[in-house]
Amino acid sequence: MIKENEETNKIKKILFCLIVFILLLFYQFSSKINYDILNENYLTIQNNFNLTFINKINKKIKIAIYAYCIKNGGRARVTSLLINYFNKITTFEIALFTLREKEDNEYAIPKDIPRVVINNNIIKIVKKKRIDILIYQLSFYDEIQLLNNLKNIKVIFYTHLSIFDWIYGNYTIFKNLYKNYKNSKYVISIVPFENDYIFKKWGINSILMNNFITFDYNKIVSSNLSSKTILMLGRADAKKKRFHIGIKAMEYVVNEIPECNMIIISDLNGTGKLINLINNLNLLNNINFIGYTSLPEIYFKYSSLNIVPSISEAFPMVICETQIYGIPNIIIGLDYITFYERGINIIYDDIPELLAEKSVNILKDNEYKKILGMEGRRNMKKFNNDLLLIKWIKLILSIFNGETYFEEMKKSEKQLSTNILLNILHHQINLLRIRKPIFKNIKIIHLFFIKNFQVNNYLLFYSILFNNFNKINQKH
Numbered sequence: 202m203i204k205e206n207e208e209t210n211k212i213k214k215i216l217f218c219l220i221v222f223i224l225l226l227f228y229q230f231s232s233k234i235n236y237d238i239l240n241e242n243y244l245t246i247q248n249n250f251n252l253t254f255i256n257k258i259n260k261k262i263k264i265a266i267y268a269y270c271i272k273n274g275g276r277a278r279v280t281s282l283l284i285n286y287f288n289k290i291t292t293f294e295i296a297l298f299t300l301r302e303k304e305d306n307e308y309a310i311p312k313d314i315p316r317v318v319i320n321n322n323i324i325k326i327v328k329k330k331r332i333d334i335l336i337y338q339l340s341f342y343d344e345i346q347l348l349n350n351l352k353n354i355k356v357i358f359y360t361h362l363s364i365f366d367w368i369y370g371n372y373t374i375f376k377n378l379y380k381n382y383k384n385s386k387y388v389i390s391i392v393p394f395e396n397d398y399i400f401k402k403w404g405i406n407s408i409l410m411n412n413f414i415t416f417d418y419n420k421i422v423s424s425n426l427s428s429k430t431i432l433m434l435g436r437a438d439a440k441k442k443r444f445h446i447g448i449k450a451m452e453y454v455v456n457e458i459p460e461c462n463m464i465i466i467s468d469l470n471g472t473g474k475l476i477n478l479i480n481n482l483n484l485l486n487n488i489n490f491i492g493y494t495s496l497p498e499i500y501f502k503y504s505s506l507n508i509v510p511s512i513s514e515a516f517p518m519v520i521c522e523t524q525i526y527g528i529p530n531i532i533i534g535l536d537y538i539t540f541y542e543r544g545i546n547i548i549y550d551d552i553p554e555l556l557a558e559k560s561v562n563i564l565k566d567n568e569y570k571k572i573l574g575m576e577g578r579r580n581m582k583k584f585n586n587d588l589l590l591i592k593w594i595k596l597i598l599s600i601f602n603g604e605t606y607f608e609e610m611k612k613s614e615k616q617l618s619t620n621i622l623l624n625i626l627h628h629q630i631n632l633l634r635i636r637k638p639i640f641k642n643i644k645i646i647h648l649f650f651i652k653n654f655q656v657n658n659y660l661l662f663y664s665i666l667f668n669n670f671n672k673i674n675q676k677h
Contacts, residue, residue: 261293267319288310360382397616430464430500441513458561
């Protein structure tokens with residue numbers, strides 16, 4: 202009996218070992234297949250995009266995209282588009298990091314994308330999740346400093362705000378933020394003027410990228426521009442959006458075009474002062490605050506003008522979207538954004554009467570209105586999401602494989618002409634004089650300080666900007 206039990210146990214052990222051996226063989230075989238498939242895909246991507254990297258990969262490239270949230274706003278919408286496009290690439294494994302918990306009415310992303318809420322633990326999370334590349338989209342300079350110290354994780358700092366957000370906002374943040382960008386290996390700018398000129402002067406290692414466009418150009422039917430409806434879109438509670446200028450302009454517009462109405466698409470939180478302003482100007486019948494919607498395009502079909510009174514922008518999605526619908530735009534001073542030159546009427550003063558005058562001229566002149574709309578729509582034809590995805594893939598793979606490839610990619614980029622850069626500098630300095638009279642007769646101080654971020658106050662910083670402008674102007 203004992204011998205039979207011993208024999209049975211021996212057979213069981215042999216069977217167990219055999220099963221483990223078979224499983225190991227199967228795992229090695231399947232791993233080899235997965236490894237071969239992964240590198241075959243990797244090689245295909247390289248061949249398709251004319252890239253050559255020596256090394257092979259033994260796993261998918263783990264990419265985490267870190268954002269504030271994916272609801273309400275251009276940056277949130279861009280984040281969702283980035284995730285959806287990256288998710289199509291077989292060699293990428295995507296994760297989403299956010300500061301906010303999941304909310305209702307978020308922009309759509311695939312359900313299988315893992316999501317982590319960050320709570321002052323970004324370093325711990327990227328290490329725990331074994332992230333290869335982190336795409337950081339926020340502006341916390343203390344976090345940026347910590348991330349710059351990581352050794353084995355590559356961080357791409359995707360800047361969604363222009364320098365003017367901080368110049369007109371908070372100088373302390375400005376100085377610390379860009380000082381840390383200077384210590385970063387990989388920075389993405391969406392503002393040509395900054396990437397091609399300012400960042401170079403400051404020693405920031407950046408490359409220019411556009412944002413993904415929300416709508417498919419070929420599937421959009423233009424507005425017929427027959428209405429007298431003006432749009433304002435964005436976060437109305439944000440000071441930099443300056444919706445009060447647009448509302449005040451409406452007082453003058455209505456005097457010329459009594460049937461004109463304005464639709465404001467924005468979350469209603471924090472808009473009490475604007476609603477009181479509308480009431481005080483007796484414009485309740487002409488201005489409609491409709492609240493937040495994730496489908497603003499339902500209003501584009503019946504609108505004839507969009508105004509953007511913001512003091513600063515970088516790559517405003519609202520201009521992209523309205524231009525695709527053939528809607529003319531008026532902006533105040535934003536000549537440094539990528540697509541300002543066609544289909545957009547630009548003014549260089551913050552006076553509501555001037556904004557009203559331009560609005561009335563466009564709304565009353567049907568021929569001019571149609572020309573602006575057509576030019577703006579044609580301008581958006583050059584923004585192609587498929588081509589941008591290719592550039593993103595090149596960027597990710599170049600950074601994954603080392604700094605040398607990133608530098609080579611940068612060298613192939615076209616730059617703005619000196620004349621365009623000078624014009625932008627000239628206009629922005631004049632706007633600064635208008636908006637901050639204290640700098641009207643500013644003195645010239647050497648550029649050295651700004652290059653090393655040893656500027657301690659606004660006065661010195663703007664003095665340096667003037668010095669920089671004057672030096673270049675003298676050369677050309």
